[in-house]
Amino acid sequence: xxxxxxxxxxxxxxxxxxxxxxxxxxxxxxxxxxxxxxxxxxxxxxxxxxxxxxxxxxxxxxxxxxxxxxxxxxxxxxxxxxxxxxxxxxxxxxxxxxxxxxxxxxxxxxxxxxxxxxxxxxxxxxxxxxxxxxxxxxxxxxxxxxxxxxxxxxxxxxxxxxxxxxxxxxxxxxxxxxxxxxxxxxxxxxxxxxxxxxxxxxxxxxxxxxxxxxxxxxxxxxxxxxxxxxxxxxxxxxxxxxxxxxxxxxxxxxxxxxxxxxxxxxxxxxxxxxxxxxxxxxxxxxxxxxxxxxxxxxxxxxxxxxxxxxxxxxxxxxxxxxxxxxxxxxxxxxxxxxxxxxxxxxxxxxxxxxxxxxxxxxxxxxxxxxxxxxxxxxxxxxxxxxxxxxxxxxxxxxxxxxxxxxxxxxxxxxxxxxxxxxxxxxxxxxxxxx
Ligand code: ADP
Ligand code: MG
Numbered sequence: 001x002x003x004x005x006x007x008x009x010x011x012x013x014x015x016x017x018x019x020x021x022x023x024x025x026x027x028x029x030x031x032x033x034x035x036x037x038x039x040x041x042x043x044x045x046x047x048x049x050x051x052x053x054x055x056x057x058x059x060x061x062x063x064x065x066x067x068x069x070x071x072x073x074x075x076x077x078x079x080x081x082x083x084x085x086x087x088x089x090x091x092x093x094x095x096x097x098x099x100x101x102x103x104x105x106x107x108x109x110x111x112x113x114x115x116x117x118x119x120x121x122x123x124x125x126x127x128x129x130x131x132x133x134x135x136x137x138x139x140x141x142x143x144x145x146x147x148x149x150x151x152x153x154x155x156x157x158x159x160x161x162x163x164x165x166x167x168x169x170x171x172x173x174x175x176x177x178x179x180x181x182x183x184x185x186x187x188x189x190x191x192x193x194x195x196x197x198x199x200x201x202x203x204x205x206x207x208x209x210x211x212x213x214x215x216x217x218x219x220x221x222x223x224x225x226x227x228x229x230x231x232x233x234x235x236x237x238x239x240x241x242x243x244x245x246x247x248x249x250x251x252x253x254x255x256x257x258x259x260x261x262x263x264x265x266x267x268x269x270x271x272x273x274x275x276x277x278x279x280x281x282x283x284x285x286x287x288x289x290x291x292x293x294x295x296x297x298x299x300x301x302x303x304x305x306x307x308x309x310x311x312x313x314x315x316x317x318x319x320x321x322x323x324x325x326x327x328x329x330x331x332x333x334x335x336x337x338x339x340x341x342x343x344x345x346x347x348x349x350x351x352x353x354x355x356x357x358x359x360x361x362x363x364x365x366x367x368x369x370x371x372x373x374x375x376x377x378x379x380x381x382x383x384x385x386x387x388x389x390x391x392x393x394x395x396x397x398x399x400x401x402x403x404x405x406x407x408x409x410x411x412x413x414x415x416x417x418x419x420x421x422x423x424x425x426x427x428x429x430x431x432x433x434x
Contacts, residue, residue, distance in 0.1 A: 005051035006172040009060040036076040062106040069110035081107040106137040134177040273309040295334035302342040309417040320387035331357030354409040360402040
C-alpha cells in the first residue's frame with residue numbers, strides 16, 4: 001500500500017530533526033555538522049525505501065532537500081542535493097532525467113528563497129513557506145507524469161488509482177513539510193530561550209553587583225560631603241571657591257549613583273499622583289539640548305487638561321519616557337522630527353513618541369524589548385526592556401508601530417488617576433445602584 005510506505009517516509013523525514021533535538025538539547029550549535037549528516041542519511045533512506053510503481057519512485061526526498069537548505073544552510077543543502085542525485089543515479093531507471101529535474105527544481109527553489117525564509121517571523125508562515133517550496137518539484141512531477149500518461153509512456157493500468165496515489169502523495173508531503181518545520185522551530189525556540197536565560201542570569205548578577213558597589217560608594221561620599229560642608233563654613237581663606245566646586249561635583253556624583261540605584265531596581269518606590277503633562281514638558285526641556293546637538297526638532301503637543309494625574313513613581317516614569325525619546329532621537333537623521341503627543345482616550349492617557357527616523361522592519365519590531373537587543377555600536381539593548389517593565393509595573397502598556405524608512409511611534413498608555421472627589425462620587429453611584 002502506498003499510504004503505509006509514505007507514512008514510513010514521513011518518519012524518515014522527521015528523524016533528522018528529532019535526533020538532532022535530542023543531541024543538541026537546547027545547547028549551542030554543535031561544531032560537528034550533525035544536521036547535514038542526518039539529512040544525508042535520511043535522503044538516502046528515502047530513496048532506498050521509496051515506493052516504486054508505474055515506473056515512478058514515490059518518496060519525500062524533496063522535503064529533505066528543501067529543509068536541508070532552510071535549516072542547515074546553503075552548504076548542507078547542496079551536499080544533501082549531491083547525495084540525493086548520486087543515490088538516485090545508482091538506482092537508475094528509465095526516468096532518470098525526470099528525477100534529476102525534480103530534485104534540481106527543489107534545490108533551486110530552496111536556494112533562492114532561503115534568505116527570504118530567514119526573514120519570516122511567525123512559525124505558521126514558515127510552515128506555509130516550507131510547504132510551498134516542497135510543492136514546487138511536486139507540481140513539476142505531477143505535470144510530467146500527466147504528460148507521460150497521456151503519451152502512454154508509463155505502465156499505468158488504472159488511471160483512477162494513479163490519481164488517488166497522487167492525492168495521497170501531495171497530502172503526505174504537505175503534512176511532512178508542516179511537521180518538520182514545526183519541530184525545527186521548536187528546537188530553535190528552545191535554544192533561543194536557553195541563551196536568553198543564561199544572558200539574563202548574567203545581567204542580573206552584574207546589575208546586583210553594580211548596585212551594591214554603588215550603594216557602598218554612596219555612604220563614604222555622603223560623609224565626605226558633610227565634612228566638606230563643615231570645613232567650608234569654618235574656612236575664611238581663598239579656598240572658598242574650591243569648596244563650592246568640590247561640593248558641586250560631589251553632589252553630581254551622588255545624583256548619578258542615586259539615578260543608577262533607582263534604575264537598577266525597577267520596583268516602584270514612591271508611588272504618587274503625578275501631573276503627566278508637567279513630566280512630559282520637563283522631559284522635553286531636559287532632552288532639548290541633546291536633540292539640538294543631533295539636529296532633530298523635538299516638539300510637544302497635547303490634547304489633555306493641564307492637571308491630569310497618573311499614579312506613578314515620578315523618577316521611574318521619567319526614566320522610561322527618557323529612554324523612549326532618546327531612542328527616537330537616535331533613530332532620526334539630521335533635520336528630522338520627534339514629537340511627544342499626549343492624548344486621552346477614555347480612562348487611559350497616552351504619550352505617543354513619534355519620530356521620522358529610520359523605522360524598523362517586522363523582524364526588528366518583533367525583537368524590540370528583548371534583552372540585549374540592540375543595533376547600535378554602543379547600545380546596551382536594555383533601555384526598551386527596562387522601560388516596558390517600568391510602565392507595566394504602573395499598570396500601563398507600551399505599543400510600537402513602525403514602518404521602515406518612515407518612522408516609529410512608541411505609545412505609552414497609563415490609566416488616568418481619578419481625583420479623590422470623583423472616585424467618591426462614582427462609589428456613591430455604585431452604592432446607590434446596589
Ligand atoms: P539601545 O538604545 O541601547 O540600542 P534599546 O533597548 O533602547 O537599546 O533599543 C533597542 C533597539 O531598538 C535599538 O538598538 C534600535 O535598533 C531599536 N529602536 C528602538 N527605538 C527605536 C526607534 N524609535 N526607531 C527605530 N529603532 C528603534
Ligand atoms: Mg536606548
